Amino acid sequence: MTTALIDYLSDLNTWQAALDSQQAVFAAMLPGASIGIIPKREFHSPGGNMLVWEARQGRMVALEQGFSGIRSVGVDLLFVSDDEAIEALHGLRGSAAFEEMKEFIRQGSILFYVLKTKDALLDLGFEEFLEALGLAFIGACR
């Protein structure tokens, strides 16, 4: 990872401000519900840090955690992102951040993995978040 990218991911205050501007999307999430964000290259050669959004005491908080590979990752959803997408998202606030994220997902600049079952995600309160990002809840077979 470049220094700049590490700085972006570790800049928890800025990510927290972004989350605080959109807490309504996370309102239904139960404590412990979590989302990880990691650069693509880190995903392929684990060992570094991952940005984590975790529901705690009624709000989503930004944290940093180690990432030692997909088999041991402890989050419920994992976003694997191009460097450019992380740079672009860093510092965005409110609905603009979600719109931008949605666009990156559509373009394939951000990939996402689902680590829990559908029922578990629904029970954890993920429905609003997934809908806000336009992620299909059902098999597509398009």
Place this chain on the structure above:
Amino acid sequence: MTKPGEKKLAHLFQPGKIGKFETKNRVKYGACCVSNYNTRDGFITERELARTKVIAGTGSGIITNQGAYPDPKGEGKAYFRQIALFDDKFMPQFEKIAGYIHDNGGVAIQQILHAGRYGGIDLGYCIQPSVVPQTLPHFRPPREVSKEDIRQMVKEHAEAARRAVRAGFDGVEITSFMGYLLANFNSKFTNQRTDEYGGSVENRGRFMRELIYAIKDSIGEEHPLVVRLNGAELMDRWGGNSEDECFELMQMAGKSGLDMISVTVGWQEAPVSSIGRDVPPGHWNRLAARAKKLLPDIPIAFGVRLPDPVMANECIEKGDFDFWEVCRPLLADPELVRKAAEDRLDEVRPCLGDMLCLSRLFRDLPYLCTCNPALGHEVEPEYHIKPAAVKKKIMVIGAGPAGMEFAINAVKRGHEVTIFEKGDSLGGNLASYAAHDLANPEDLQKLLAQYKKMVEKLGIEVRLNTEVNPKLMRSILHKFDVAVVATGARIDLGGVPAAEQQGLVISALDAAAGNARLGSKVVVLGGGKIGLVLAEFLKTKGVDVTIVEKAKRIGEDVIPAWKWRHTSWVGGLKIPVLTGSGAQKIAGEGVTVINEKGEESFVAADTVIAAAPRKSNQELAQELEFMVDELHMIGDAVSPRGLYQAIHEGYRLGMRI
């Protein structure tokens, strides 16, 4: 004697060959969908048998029965009511199905479907070559299979195949369609193993080769084996196979002793369409042509987004493939092959590709078809056309899909029907909706053309430009026994703030019908299917459009498998959307919008299209209540919904009146 359509489509209707078996034509009914009509523990039901009898009678040269999972644990089971073949106890029903197919002169193939990454529906996990998490929340977390597991899976496939043949099937099919187990081993996205089953294409293809060898050993050389393989996975962004790798695997399969390759496209997780209405018919034909060129001596079957027998005939003539593999069009109209043979293609009920079948399947429901209300009800006598006990004179008010569907079926049962339509053509609002459809207008237009053809063929009297009202009814009192109100729905302009300027607000139905002049800055009130179709169309014509929707999200009335398409179009076309918002005031310069938090914003507009709320045209039914013996309502006149309900309600009333 050669029928006229068989002469026209001579290549499609020429005999074919699979293994030692001769086929009467080049149509293969493909097992593209699982019906979900069966028991939770894998037994075939009477409902399934009745439906399969209809499929067996389609006239297809090869009939592939839907996929059965081969393992007792159910790791291969993808659908709630999928059939099983891991034990002899399931065989009696398979014997019946093989019998139905043979009775109709078809070659019977049984598909073995182990869903791999998409399996384990009752287990809470799925199995894969490697642990690669899901990309859709619908599916279950993965477990990696051991070499011992692989050996067991190969054995279970071979045993299931053997059972199929013992039950009377002529051959067997295995499938990597849409990302099932075989595809998981073949793809470098889901196969990240470091042993002899992973890494190179040669290694990734090892599981497939072992399956082919084991199944051929088990069923014997005389019974053909079909393998469905991806020509394209459409999983590139996830690190899936390139097209070249797909064809390398196909070549490997070809050398392993199979008897037919069915070329498929895409995985369920693929971020782009492969079979939806937004894909032009024929779009993927090039993949079949590439397969045929690569493997000229192996029969190639193909039919992905190829609903048209004329195009299929041309492709066979050109040598792009050998068999037209068709599933959904035969669900929409099981008479398709027969009508093609008799040169009656204009009577075919088209597959709209609207995905009602798959939307239901992925909600764990039995599949149904928008255009074929009898699908899934074959076992119920109430859904069969039988002469009416009492022949009635029936007036149908409204020539939309509901009215025409009713009229056609009522006439087939012996009733005398007259359609009254206040407009100057048949089709109702569907005609204008079709004209603005960004996906593939031809799909809906074909449905309309089929209705018009059948109305004409059955000699149904149509009175256009005739509005039914109490005055007209008084003039025809007692001339009809029954009135069927199929007047559809309208936009309730009373639900929209009054505009300060006349003509500024127009109904979406008028806009779609071309009855109103539109400006260059348009606000569409209502982000349901009507509003979305109009907004998308106008945006592509260079109009500056904004959508205002009261609900939290757009497309709430859109079919689940199609919602993503609209949100993607709206996003791609960069149409601004204000959700959780409504119009507070409409003035000459635009619309004042207020959101759920009470915040106001202003959107400049010279035209406001009201696409919501919708209201049923029920007033006439109330007025006619004491003017006719029997009165019914169908379709959107009952409650504003859509095409599926319109057609199904029209059919059901036609069957029972």
